Each structure stands twice: as structure tokens, then as C-alpha cells.
Amino acid sequence: MLEKGVYFFPLAVKQCSLSAAHGEAEVDSTLEAVRPYRRASPDARAAYHEVQTSMLRFAALLLLPAFLFADTEGVNPLGSGADVIAAGRGIYNQSCTVCHGVDGGVGDRGPALAGGFRPQRRTDAEIYDAIVNGIPGTQMPAMGMNSDDAWRITAFIRSLRSSAADFPADGDAAHGEEVFWGKGGCGGCHQIGSRGGLLGPNLSNLGARMRLSEIRDALTVAKPHAPRGYKPVTVMTKDGRTIRGVVKNQHNFSIQILGDDGKLHLLVPEEIQTLDVRDKSMMPTDNEQRLSPQEFQDLLAFLSRLGSEGKP
Amino acid sequence: MRLFAIVLLLAAPLAAQVSYQDLLDPDPADWLTYGRTYDSQRHSPLTEITKENVGELGAAWIYPIPSAGRLQAVPVVVDGVMYVSAPNEVYALDARTGREIWSWRRQNGINRGPNRGVAVLGNLVYVGTPDAHLVALDARTGTLVWDVEVAPTDEGYYNPAPPFAIDGKIITGNAAGDYGLNGWLDAYDAKTGKRLWRWYTIPRPGDPDFGSWEGDSWKTGGGATWLSGSYDPELNLLYWGIGNPAPDFDGDDREGDNLYTESVVAIDAATGERRWHFQFTPHDVHDWDSVEIPILVDAEWEGKPRKLLAHADRNGFYYILDRATGEFLHGTPFIDKLNWATGLDEKGRPMRVPSVMPTPQGNFVCPSTSGATNWMSPAYNPVTGWFYLAAKEGCGVSYKAKQEFRPGGYGFMGTGYVESPEEPWQMFVRALDLKTGERKWQYKQVSSRHYGAGLVSTASGLIFAGDDQGFLTALDAVSGEPLWHFNTGMRISASPISYAVAGKQYVAVSAGVNVVAFRLP
DSSP, X not given: XXXXXXXXXXXXXXXHHHHHXXXXXXXXXXXXXXXXXXXXXXXXXXXXXXXXXXXXXXXXXXXXXXXXXXXXXXXXXXXXXXXXXXXXXXXXXXXXXXXXXXXXXXXSSSOOTTSSOOSSOOOHHHHHHHHHHOOXXXXXXXXXXXXXXXXXXXXXXXXXXXXXXXXXXXXXXXXXXXXXXXXXXXXXXXXXXXXXXXXXXXXXXXXXXXXXXXXXHHHHSOOSSXXXXXXXXXXXXXXXXEEEEEEEEEETTEEEEEETTSOEEEEOGGGEEEEXXXXXXXXXXXXXXXXOHHHHHHHHHHHHTTTOTXXX | OHHHHHHHHHHHHHHOOBOHHHHHSXXXXXXXXXXXXXXXXXXXXXXXXXXXXXXXXXXEEEEEOGGGSSOOOBOEEETTEEEEEETXXXXXXXXXXXXXXXXXEOOOSOOOSOOOBOEEEBTEEEEEXXXXXXXXXXXXXXXXXXXXXXXXXXXXXXOOSOOEEETTEEEEOOBXXXXXXXXXXXXXXXXXXXXXXXXXXXXXXXXTTGGGSOTTGGGGOBOOOOSOOEEETTTTEEEEEOOOBSSSSOOTTSOSOOTTTTEEEEXXXXXXXXXXXXXXXXXXXXXXXXXXXXXEEEEEXXXXXXXXXXXXXXXXXXXXXXXXXXXXXXEEESSSOOOSEEEEOTTSOEEEOTTOSOBSSOEEESSOTTOSSOSSOOEEETTTTEEEEEEEEOOEEEBOOXXXXXXXXXXXXXXXXXXOSSSOOEEEEEEEXXXXXXXXXXXXXXXXXXXXXOEEEETTTEEEEEOTTSEEEEEETTTOOEEEEEEOSSOBOSOOEEEEETTEEEEEEEETTEEEEEEOO
């Protein structure tokens, strides 16, 4: 990893200076050049995606070598295996939860480490440093623990923010797939590949784009509002039809509905007798009650592996 | 040869495009400043487009400026020529056909912030630049006439503010307070670019309000001047809204009211001295820039004629001040979801709810930092006597963390905010009684969560409003009923205008990367 980082640095600098002179086309070629190294470390990958997607692509690109170096110098010597994470979770939930909350949730004094809001991207080395030395000027103290334990906690915190496919749930994924299409009833609304219903989001890539905690929450915690594109709707038309489905888009002057008949219904106000758009999602969140503990765990194991490359 | 000289002599004054007299009393066909008139009422006297025929309005032309990403500029129209700007770019268009007359580009490699428009005076067009300069271009050719530095760009400053032309002077602000860079308001000689005065938004040692900042925190206090203002020629006072204090979300090391952030200030246009100020949000920790355009109205107040200033603030309150003295006359919320204050006291100072502050874990704040309103301009219709604005309902979760100031143009916000999952955002157009702030009607812009599109009022009783779905909609100014709409296809982040060419009325708006103009068949 270190070797790649060292090799990468002059390449990136060369490309960045080219970019400064020649504009965005060169940024694109730089992206191509760094693509092989984007998996060198989690931060390299994050930086790569940031460069890819940011409106400030060029500015972010300049930071890319810094991310790589920071990580190669402070890479977690214990790795990020399931055993390391499990050990880290145990220590974390004994030592850190007074301020930060159980499993990285909301605590009383410190930030929710698994939260979606990330004011600054932290490398493993920075997380480790914060645990061992504290953060001056804040309430974060030096934790006074041995370095292996600090690295274990670092691995756990990192896992909180990694996609489910990187740290999939334990369980029998093959049985989870049976639950998905059978007792769970998930396939009525969700597709995997081209199989399944249309009213909910396609889940083919679920494990790659969501964290395990987010998948568990989606199955168990009701969202206050259905996301855009998934609000349930019932329409009575002036020509006497009743259409049920989800709102794909809506404005004062038209509405686009995907019906439970699998068809699109595109209406303007003049065609509508009554319109009932609900804010609450159709997604059931009593799955932990409806399924046995084993079924629920196996379903999680299946869902968290969706989208993992080279794995079933 | 003699004849040629006479022609030249005659041509010079004739070619003067916009005089100060024009700015004081604009031709109904023109749109000469950001807010059309010095009082920023955004009320067009044109009446060809009516409630009855607005349904027939159609697109006349579209002019794309792809480099802009999302235009925020309000176009200016002078005698059939439209001047519209993007960062580092100005275009002169035939306002009847949308055909380009000239374009000007600045090659400086710096592209900070949006650009919100130009000013015109005499033969010159004025624009602020991403490297924090103010430049003057010949209005007929786009040739650069002068170019001055407003603020040092290597410190991180830029200039998104629309310049503001008064008699012989060009007023401009700068940005960015979010970098911990202190703001100021400048006046430049319109002909030469020589700086005439500078007023600092953060009091410096010796100023009576210097003590409103803890320790040295004033040195990185922010207070940007990133939008336009209004002007009362009789009082010779400029009215400008001042941006947020820095670090935005962490006020722990800047105890005090942090003047003159989150204030409207009255500045003597002759000297640049401050006459009065009124602070909407003392010691702000929510990044609620008070730059929203103040509207000036002369009206009766408790039986006596009074010079009023109306301001709908990003903090959710609507204010009426006496603009001669700065006296607070009335204030009331214009949004329903407001949890940070229980009201305003008799001086107009908010009665804070102490618990509604950003925290390391995140805290629920209504309105969110994105604000109850923002740079999109409100409008005033003197016939209805109502103040119209784009209002945002919804809440945020606000965080804070310690941050060190870093010179050179880096964020100094002390962290940030996200949209609250419990109370997502929703845009409305609302009509308020000017004097009471009472809500007369509202129009919900379905699916619109993001702001940016302001309003224009017309003498025929129409309000034109944009939204983030790309729709430009005509509303009945009395009832709020939608009478016409057009899907421009791109998010609208600028305020529409109305003008006329050859006796034909147009409505135009910057939508996404396009300037779109409409007229009747």
C-alpha cells in the first residue's frame, strides 16, 4: 500500500499541474490515471469518489495525494477483519458511550460517530490519534488505553461508516433470500435484478450503497416522511378510474404516478376528481416482529451482500 | 472635418445610456437596477400583460450561458438592451430577440461564488468578479474601461454582489464571511474607479460598538456584504443588509452581540458613515445572513406619513423600521415553523429560546440555516399594499465544533447543518400586509424545497414567481391563484424582471443556465 502511495504521488502531481494548465479535460484524464489506486485504502477510495462527484473537482483532486499519504502512514496494523471490529465494538461500548452513544448513535456530549453528517473526513490515523491523545480544546480526553485497543476501536468506528457489503451481517444469506421472496414479502414492492415489484426502490446494489445500520433501520424504524418518488397516492379521476401507486413527481400543474398496476399514469389537474397523497411510506417496519430472529438475521445477511463484487 | 467634430460632440452626450435622473425615475420600459428602483419594490408599471391575457404568454427567446451552472443574476434592461452576468462574464443581448450584441470574459482562473448582476450608469456597465474586483465595461462594446481591486483575492475574498449605481458613485460589497473574512461596503467614482469611501461592517478599535465582540474575535468576524441594497435619495442614505458572524455555528469564542452582523445599516452615501443600525439576530449562531433586500415604502403609520423600511429576515421574522431613524416599529413571524425565539421585545430584539443552539451532537432548529427566506427578492405592490415574498418552511439539525481560523480563503464555519428528516423543507409564495405582516394568502410550490427564485410585481395585478422545479408561475396578486405557468426545465435561482421593447411587454428570468423571456403573441 505504501509503495502504491509513493508511486502515486508524483503521478498525481504531474497530472494536477497539467490540469491547472489545461482545464477539466485533463482532470478527467487524471481520474483515469488514478483509478487503479482508488482501492489502495478507504480514504483513497473516498477521495477518488469525491473527486469524481464534487463540483470542485479540481480542488478536491489536489487533496487526493494528501489523503493517500495520511492513510499509508497511519494504516491500521490490525486490519479491518470482523474479529477486530467485534473486539473494537466491545471496547467502544464500554468506554465511549457516555459521550458518543451506543454503537455510534447519538450521545450526550460528543458527535454521533455513525451519523450522516461529517464535518471533516478523518483518516484512521486521525481517529487513532484522537482516541490516544484526545482533541485539544474540546471535551474529548486522551483515553489512556493501549495502542491495540485504540486500533480496534478505530476499526469499529470505520466500520460504522462503511457499506454493508464491506462488513456484511452474519447469517445464512441463502435462507435470507428465501425470506425476501417468501414470508418477508419484500419482493412485492422491491426488485433485485429484474425480478420483483416496482413500487419500492430496486435493491440490486443495496449492500454497496448503504451501511448495515441503515439497512437494519430501514427494516425496523418508520421514517417520518416517505422519500421523494415513493409517497403513496390514491387518485379518483373525473372519468371514474381509481389509481393507486406512488408519486414519482408532482407539481401544481401535473402529477406522474407509478400505479400498482405497473403502469405510469400522467395526469393534469383538470383530469383529477380527488387526489390523496400520503406522507408516510408504504415500507413496513415491523419486520423484526413478523419474522423469527433467525429469519430476520438471515434476511440482513442476504440484503447486506447485495452488490458485493465477486460474492453471491 | 469640422462636421465630424460636431457630430462627435453631439454624439457623446446622446450616447449616455443611463443618467442619475433615469435611475431616480426609470422609464416604465426599463429595468435599470437589481430591484428596478432605488426602493427595491420590484414593481413594474407595465400593464400590457393582464390577469385576463396572461394565459397566452409564451416564450419569446432563450439565451444559454452554459458556463454559469446556475445563474443568479437579475438582468438589467436599458432601452432594449439586456445586460446579464455570470461569474467572470457579462453579456449584452437584444432584449427583443435574445441575440447577442457583445460578450466579455475575464480570464483569471478564479471562479469563486455566483454573480448576482450588473449596474449601469452613463455609458458604463459595472460588474463584480470572482477575484474580488469591480470592473467597468463600455455598455456599447463590452470593452474594459477600468478595473479596481475591491478586496484582496489571495486572502479568499470574492465579489458576487450586484454593484449599485447612485449619483456619480458605484457602491459594492464583497464576500465571504463564511471564511472568517471581514466585509465592507465601498463607494467608487463611477467614471474613474477611484475609491471614495469604505465602511467596515465589523466595528474597529475606536468605534462605540467595538466592544460587541469578545477579545480578538472581531478580527475574523465575517459580516459579508454579498447582495445589493436600497437607497433613499432624499435622506441620501444607503440601506444594506449585513451577513453572518464567523465562525457561523460556534459562538462560544465570540460572546457579545457581534455588531454589525445580521443587521441592516443606514450609510451616508456622501461620506460612508453609519447613521444607524438595527440588528435582527444578535450573536447569531445559525448563519442567518441578514442580506435580504430591504424594501422602502412611504406610507401612513399611526396617522402620520412615515418613511418605512420593510425587511423579511432569514431568521423568520418580518420587520418594519422607520428608515430615517432606524426605530423598530413592528415585527412578526412570517413562517409557522419557528422555534428559536418566542417573539420580539418592544425594541425588536428576539426573545431567544436558549436551548435552540447548534450542539456537537446536532440540535433541532427552525427555520434551518438555509433560512426562512434568502437572496431571492421580495416585491411590494403599492395598489394592494402587500409585501410578497418567497418563504421556506422547515427545520434543520445544526452542529458545532471548534475550528481554527485559516487565512487564505478557507471555511471558518465551526461546522454546519442538515435538513431535518422530521420537518423537510417546503417553499411558498406569501402575501403579507405591509404594516402588520398579516398573511393575506399563500401559494404552495408543490415539490419545491430549495429557494432562490424571487418575485416581480406588475401594475396589472400579477406576481411572477419561480421555483426549484423550473416553473415560472404568474399569480393573481390579490387572490394568490395561479393564472399561467411555464416549465423552463431548470431550477430557477434568480428573481424575474419585466420590461418593454417597442411597446411590447416582456417578463424574463434566469433559469438554470438560460435567460428566458416571455411575451404575448
